[in-house]
Amino acid sequence: xxxxxxxxxxxxxxxxxxxxxxxxxxxxxxxxxxxxxxxxxxxxxxxxxxxxxxxxxxxxxxxxxxxxxxxxxxxxxxxxxxxxxxxxxxxxxxxxxxxxxxxxxxxxxxxxxxxxxxxxxxxxxxxxxxxxxxxxxxxxxxxxxxxxxxxxxxxxxxxxxxxxxxxxxxxxxxxxxxxxxxxxxxxxxxxxxxxxxxxxxxxxxxxxxxxxxxxxxxxxxxxxxxxxxxxxxxxxxxxxxxxxxxxxxxxxxxxxxxxxxxxxxxxxxxxxxxxxxxxxxxxxxxxxxxxxxxxxxxxxxxxxxxxxxxxxxxxxxxxxxxxxxxxxxxxxxxxxxxxxxxxxxxxxxxxxxxxxxxxxxxxxxxxxxxxxxxxxxxxxxxxxxxxxxxxxxxxxxxxxxxxxxxxxxxxxxxxxxxxxxxxxxxxxxxxxxxxxxxxxxxxxxxxxxxxxxxxxxxxxxxxxxxxxxxxxxxxxxxxxxxxxxxxxxx
Numbered sequence: 230x231x232x233x234x235x236x237x238x239x240x241x242x243x244x245x246x247x248x249x250x251x252x253x254x255x256x257x258x259x260x261x262x263x264x265x266x267x268x269x270x271x272x273x274x275x276x277x278x279x280x281x282x283x284x285x286x287x288x289x290x291x292x293x294x295x296x297x298x299x300x301x302x303x304x305x306x307x308x309x310x311x312x313x314x315x316x317x318x319x320x321x322x323x324x325x326x327x328x329x330x331x332x333x334x335x336x337x338x339x340x341x342x343x344x345x346x347x348x349x350x351x352x353x354x355x356x357x358x359x360x361x362x363x364x365x366x367x368x369x370x371x372x373x374x375x376x377x378x379x380x381x382x383x384x385x386x387x388x389x390x391x392x393x394x395x396x397x398x399x400x401x402x403x404x405x406x407x408x409x410x411x412x413x414x415x416x417x418x419x420x421x422x423x424x425x426x427x428x429x430x431x432x433x434x435x436x437x438x439x440x441x442x443x444x445x446x447x448x449x450x451x452x453x454x455x456x457x458x459x460x461x462x463x464x465x466x467x468x469x470x471x472x473x474x475x476x477x478x479x480x481x482x483x484x485x486x487x488x489x490x491x492x493x494x495x496x497x498x499x500x501x502x503x504x505x506x507x508x509x510x511x512x513x514x515x516x517x518x519x520x521x522x523x524x525x526x527x528x529x530x531x532x533x534x535x536x537x538x539x540x541x542x543x544x545x546x547x548x549x550x551x552x553x554x555x556x557x558x559x560x561x562x563x564x565x566x567x568x569x570x571x572x573x574x575x576x577x578x579x580x581x582x583x584x585x586x587x588x589x590x591x592x593x594x595x596x597x598x599x600x601x602x603x604x605x606x607x608x609x610x611x612x613x614x615x616x617x618x619x620x621x622x623x624x625x626x627x628x629x630x631x632x633x634x635x636x637x638x639x640x641x642x643x644x645x646x647x648x649x650x651x652x653x654x655x656x657x658x659x660x661x662x663x664x665x666x667x668x669x670x671x672x673x674x675x676x677x678x679x680x681x682x683x684x685x686x687x688x689x690x691x692x693x694x695x696x697x698x699x700x701x702x703x704x705x706x707x708x709x710x711x712x713x714x715x716x717x718x719x
Contacts, residue, residue, distance in 0.1 A: 237433050239340035240462060240490040246333050247489065247517075254326070259512035260295045261327045267292060268305055271500050272526035278305055295512070300324065334492070341434060341491070342377040345567075350429035354380075354568075356702070357620040361567040361582040364704030367650040368585055368635055370559030372532065376583055380428055380568035381435035383420075385446045387574045391469045393498065395523065395553065397563035398592045399535040400440035407574040409448035417452060417573060419605030421459040424569075427612060433462030433490075439570060443481070444470040450480040463488040467521070469496035472505055485517055492519050499524045530558040534586030534593035561585040562593025569612060576602050580615045584709070585635070597710050624676045624701045631672035631707045638670045645670075647705055654705060656696075661688045665696060669706070 247255065267274045277288045278298065285298035285305075300323040302309040312318060318325040342362070347355040358378060365373045385407045389400035407413060424432040437456065443449045443466050457463045463484055471478045485493045497503045497520050506520070522529050531537045531554040545551040564583040571578045579599040586593040597619050600611035624630065632638055636649040644657030645666030656662050661683045668679045676697060683693045700706055 235430060236461060237340075237344040237430060237490075239337055239344045240433075242333075242340055243337050243491060244489045246330070246337065255516060256513060257323060258326060258330055259516040261301065261323055262516065263507070263512045264289065264294050264296045264298070264301060265304065265327065266520050266522070267294065267503070269529070270497060270503050270520070270522040270524055270527045273500075275305075282306065293507075296323070301327075338375070338377060341379075345378055345380050345431045345434045347380070347428050347431045350431065351427055351616070353616055353620040353622055354428065356622045357616075358567045360702060360704040360708070362704075363702075364633070364708075365567075365583055367652040367654075367704075368633070369561050369583060370585075370650055372559075372561045372563075372583075373650075376565045377434070378567040378583075379434035379436060379565060380431050381424055382439045382566045382568075382570050383435060383437045383452075384439050384441045384570070384572040384574070385437055385443075385449060385452055386441040387572065389440060389442045390445050390473075391442050391498075393469060393496075393523070393536070394540060395531045395535075395537040396440075397532040397534040397537055397586075398440050398594070399539075403445055405574060406446045406448070409451045413573070414451070414455065416605060418455055418459055420571065420573070420608050421456060423605060423609045423612065425460055427609075427616075430461070432460045435460070436464040436466075438467060439566075439572075442470055443468045444473045444477060447474065447477060449477060450484060453481070454484060457484075457488055457490075463490045465491045465494065467494040467496060469498060469523075471495045472502070472509065475509070482514070482518070489517075492517060494519045494521055496521045496523050497527075500526065526555060528555060530554050530560045532560045532563045532586070532593065534562050534564075535591065538586055538591065564592065564594035566594070569615075571608075578602060578608060578611050580619060589709070595710055624697055624706070626677040627675055629672065629674065630669050630676045630679060630697075632669055632705060633707050634709065636705065638666065640667060640670075654703070656700075659692075659696070661686070661693060662696065665693070669700075 250258070274288065274292065278285055281288050289296055289298055298305065300321055303313040303318060303321055303324050304327070314328065318328065345358065347358070358380070362378055365376060369376070387404040388402050390403040392402070421432070424435065435456065437443065437449070437453055446452070453464055453466065466481050466485070468478070482493065495506065495518055497506065503520070503524070533541065537553055541551045541553045544553070562583050562585065564581070567582045568580070569578055570581045577599060580597040581594045582597070584590050584593060584595045598615045600614070602608040602611055632647060633649070636647040639646045639648070641657055641663060644655065644659065644662040646656070647654040656666060664686070665679065665683060668674055668682060674682070680690065680693050680697065684690045
């Protein structure tokens with residue numbers, strides 16, 4: 230019997246974002262959205278608004294935006310930005326409506342993260358994913374907030390034709406597609422069914438790109454509709470080439486409108502491309518499409534990973550500032566999956582999780598394991614083997630334990646502190662906690678030895694074991710694959 234999937238809470242809430250608003254409210258939001266997008270992406274537009282503060286409508290009229298900037302003063306006028314997110318916003322109801330909409334979209338993002346839970350369907354994977362989420366929260370800086378940790382990503386091509394200089398995962402050049410033949414379609418649906426069998430509704434969080442672009446595969450709409458039929462959820466689509474194949478783009482947009490599960494995204498590489506997108510699609514058509522502004526004038530930071538980090542390092546080596554975007558922040562990765570990265574063309578499945586980009590992991594994600602498959606049975610066996618090897622629910626007793634390398638350890642009188650990524654963990658007030666912290670910090674003893682050492686000094690074996698497990702569950706122990714002291718099954 231096949232697993233009977235249910236629409237995710239995130240999909241139902243996403244649908245309510247639109248169904249709870251009248252057509253007129255949605256129309257007004259669509260035009261406010263276009264104003265806010267232009268404001269974020271276009272330095273010339275921002276400058277013109279500054280030059281016409283007393284009569285800003287001449288600017289929106291020039292750009293064909295059906296919004297009076299006077300109604301959105303807290304969004305762009307420096308004299309009024311202080312009123313944003315205060316009770317004073319009631320003076321600008323259209324601006325308040327926009328912020329309300331954004332708040333609902335952010336809440337929906339958090340629900341997507343929750344939708345990846347497999348606590349009942351696959352407890353071992355659930356425990357592993359929860360550790361990755363907690364580790365990410367203190368390791369990844371501002372990147373962590375936007376990461377929803379989907380359980381899978383599927384590549385339907387090899388490489389990418391776009392070639393963005395800032396690609397955070399350094400996508401290789403396009404080498405070919407996975408065509409929607411009867412044989413391939415059967416394998417694809419089988420892979421999806423395995424994910425549903427093993428992870429239940431969490432399989433709905435999967436999506437169908439990584440170091441690829443959906444616009445490169447002419448059969449992409451067929452694949453994602455299969456994803457809906459098998460999992461009950463249409464996956465998110467992000468493309469940096471929405472104008473490459475307009476027929477394909479419109480088919481994908483129609484599917485997103487039909488099933489209304491999650492927002493679609495266009496990455497906008499320049500203001501010229503933005504102009505062309507606006508010439509092609511009306512504001513109303515774009516209401517369900519988020520524009521990710523990647524142009525040089527956009528008010529958005531680039532992740533310090535992949536080709537973007539290579540560019541920054543070259544600038545620094547040349548004696549230049551090393552600034553790769555207008556805004557700079559501690560944006561450490563664009564990777565988001567805590568689970569399985571599957572390339573259908575090469576038949577490769579990898580167990581991955583986000584991490585801060587580094588010489589060890591320059592693309593901003595760890596690879597714990599990988600395997601090849603050509604059949605549904607081989608795919609299932611590979612995934613189950615990775616769960617068996619890398620996902621124990623308790624601390625591996627025979628593995629050397631150490632704190633994460635990115636955390637700073639400080640001894641206290643009756644405990645210790647760990648600090649990193651702007652977060653601090655205090656473990657204090659228990660008789661053995663200071664000794665436990667020092668033993669782990671020394672990075673030379675197994676979990677079993679740490680417990681044995683403390684028990685030999687008279688401590689309660691159950692309390693000690695619970696404390697060590699708590700450190701493990703909270704992602705504070707090292708599990709970076711290959712790093713000395715990392716638990717290979719963690």
